[in-house]
Amino acid sequence: MTGLANRLINRPILASIRTSAFRHNLNRVRELVPESKIWAVIKAKAYGHGLEGALQGLESTDGFALLDIEDALWLRAQQWQGRILLLEGLFHENEIPVARELHLDLVVHCEAQIQWLETNALAGKPLNIFLKLNSGMNRLGFTPKAYRNAFHRLHAAGYHLHHMTHFANADQIDRQPTVGQQMECLQKTIEGLEASSSLGNSAAILWHRNAVGEWARPGIMLYGASPTGLHADIAHAHLEPVMQLRSEIIDVQELKKGDRVGYGGRYEAPEDMRIGVVACGYADGYPRHAKDGTPVWVESENGLGVTCPIVGQVSMDMLTIDLRAAPATGVGTVVELWGAVISVDDVAQMSGTIGYELLCALAPRVPVSIE
Numbered sequence: 001m002t003g004l005a006n007r008l009i010n011r012p013i014l015a016s017i018r019t020s021a022f023r024h025n026l027n028r029v030r031e032l033v034p035e036s037k038i039w040a041v042i043k044a045k046a047y048g049h050g051l052e053g054a055l056q057g058l059e060s061t062d063g064f065a066l067l068d069i070e071d072a073l074w075l076r077a078q079q080w081q082g083r084i085l086l087l088e089g090l091f092h093e094n095e096i097p098v099a100r101e102l103h104l105d106l107v108v109h110c111e112a113q114i115q116w117l118e119t120n121a122l123a124g125k126p127l128n129i130f131l132k133l134n135s136g137m138n139r140l141g142f143t144p145k146a147y148r149n150a151f152h153r154l155h156a157a158g159y160h161l162h163h164m165t166h167f168a169n170a171d172q173i174d175r176q177p178t179v180g181q182q183m184e185c186l187q188k189t190i191e192g193l194e195a196s197s198s199l200g201n202s203a204a205i206l207w208h209r210n211a212v213g214e215w216a217r218p219g220i221m222l223y224g225a226s227p228t229g230l231h232a233d234i235a236h237a238h239l240e241p242v243m244q245l246r247s248e249i250i251d252v253q254e255l256k257k258g259d260r261v262g263y264g265g266r267y268e269a270p271e272d273m274r275i276g277v278v279a280c281g282y283a284d285g286y287p288r289h290a291k292d293g294t295p296v297w298v299e300s301e302n303g304l305g306v307t308c309p310i311v312g313q314v315s316m317d318m319l320t321i322d323l324r325a326a327p328a329t330g331v332g333t334v335v336e337l338w339g340a341v342i343s344v345d346d347v348a349q350m351s352g353t354i355g356y357e358l359l360c361a362l363a364p365r366v367p368v369s370i371e
């Protein structure tokens, strides 16, 4: 194992973004919903992966969906000529000129946005609007009662309309509102209003393929993680993890039975043992709440490697692992925090959260390499 040194001039921590995994996962989405066009959701800097790798890996998507006009500007500056959807639409009226200039598609979810678009309705190529129905999630969108009127007003102002809603529980069967209830609400509300629709997120694509619409909106599955937070739930989908977060052991401590490790002395050595200190902590985005036993993959010379659990509290820049299963390790040994072997969902589960949060929280100080 050569270590990470040839790619770094600094601390040995690196997030590698595999563009081939992006391509694979996008192809899987297309196989699952072959009739739908794809909005590849790249909000939150592509769920922490960075826009650059996402653009390289997902360039065959039909469009990108995101929140920030700045990110849309960046995509256009990279010569991305496909569609771009602002998932929360405009935040202020003064964004309309730049939205037009960049040819953005807009979600419209509230009365203020309609008023801005009515005031600024211009002749020329009409903007595409994805009008958002609140079909039961009660986050963004028009109530069923207000929806038809909103549709007619924007239509009258010359915009090109699509229906849109978002599911609260596409990853659960026993929670309300169910996908079925939200679909029923949608169908009743849009009856007779001719337009294509954008409905399904990753969970709907995986488990409710009849509730996706003409424009699917996959996010987390493009990154190879699970909408439920449980890796086993997506095993059947054969997705590949895109981000691999690696670091190195930077020190080894020889503990005697009864010695304690780290802040708070949370872990007590049950016998004499070696502890590896890894250059990754919560300031890199690793969850501070990771429990003892959270898996870390320790690579080895023969390429086999072994799982070594976290022992002791994760600190700002370091974490500590039990090296009893990896006797031939030392300073410079490479470890994987998540990626090819350790699922980010498994780390998240041991920390009381979901993979989405860990991926998005990758800290800016971690260098990213696109591979």
Ligand SMILES: *Cc1c(COP(=O)(O)O)cnc(C)c1O
Residues within 6 Å of the ligand: 041, 043, 087, 166, 200, 201, 202, 203, 217, 218, 219, 220, 221, 227
């Ligand atoms: C984030 C988001 C998605 C993608 O959700 P995933 O669960 O990551 O697939 C889809 N639609 C909207 C409106 C979103 O905000």
